[in-house]
Amino acid sequence: MPIVNVRLNQNDSFNNVNLSNNDLSLTATSFAIRSTLGKTRGKWYWEVKLDSGNNSLLIGITSKLFPINGGTTTGSIGDALYIRAFFGQTGTIHPENLLYGTVLAVGDVIGVAMDLDIGTLEFFINGGSMGVSHNNLRLLGEVFPFFKSNTIGNKKITVNFGSSPFSYSVPNGYLPYAFYSDNKFLILDNNKFCSIRMADLNKNIIPPLKSYAGSAGIVNASNLNSNVWTAFNGDKSDLGWLIDLRNESKNQWLSYKFPTPKVVGKYTMTYSFDATGGPAPKSWTFEGSNDAINWIVLDTKTDETNWTQYSTREYRINNENAYMYYRIYVSDNNGGLYQIYISELEMMETYSKIIELNNQVVNEEDFLKHGMDQNDFVDLQREFKVRSFLDHNGTKLGSGTMFKQKVDTQKVFFKTVRIE
16 A cells, blocks of 8 residues: 655644654644645545643644634634634534533544545544544645644644554545555646546535534525524435515525635525425525625526425526625515525536646655546546646746826725735
């Protein structure tokens, strides 16, 4: 089994960590540190042992957007959006700060099973599963194993990414975090190395929400109630978004916020309330926005009738722009006197992406992060609308053109500045 040398990253740490054992053991008081290698897809497993010290230890993953020098780990806004972790001192999970599993003790081994294909995270203690802690990892993009402690008092931990035998069995279907495929390849196009990521037209890019509290700042609606989040929980048979129209107009909307802008090219709507179809939406617009104030109509539907119970309809749209917010704005239902109802709203990206590596000589990390697998299917009939450029060498972009305009900021208030 090919193994890459994954270690704790001294250059991505905070507060004087002392590394040993090929940078897999750490001794420190308060600290934060990530691994040297991140992942964007696949099913991976690693272990960490509390060798000594107190159990104030946070174990999990973060994206690079989480600040290593003191980011907030709980809450629903700011830094907390970019961390998913288990806190050994209380048995809670972060950022939700909800009771989850067993309190950590010296000598315990925590196993971490991360499935980036469906977006789940699961923690084990001494070989026993504590259950799935998070199911929204796909929001984070590339993630790194992460360890953090805020308390004073020396502690030592040892991490195993798979370069040596694990203490406990790897969960079925998972691979050691340090494993890599030696069959990865890049495409050489015009003297530049490229990779292709095909969009999955049937993959919902909204990870299932777990609770009303977990939807704060993500889900919004014209009439926000405690059940609105269930329109994004992955269950097409439950209550979902239900609006009582006895004291409301038929103009109602439901929105979802992604952590980064997405190019949505298809959405689906599921109706499961009853056999009459009356509360099902009849006329609506599907809209995108980057500030939740100015909305662009991407699709308009009128006279969508004859809904049956537990039915799902899909709608392709011609959208080439990335938006952070998307919403459905309903203007009429199918005759229900008192209700508008949507059981589940899903969104899909339909544009595949070309990743271009600007460096002339690729390295092992390029193949690990961006290499294609032999089983990857590339549909050359599909249109490629998104192209990303990666440059490790800091290449100058050129002199370009400079535009100057004096503005009196005492008279003109700037909310955002955008360069196109």
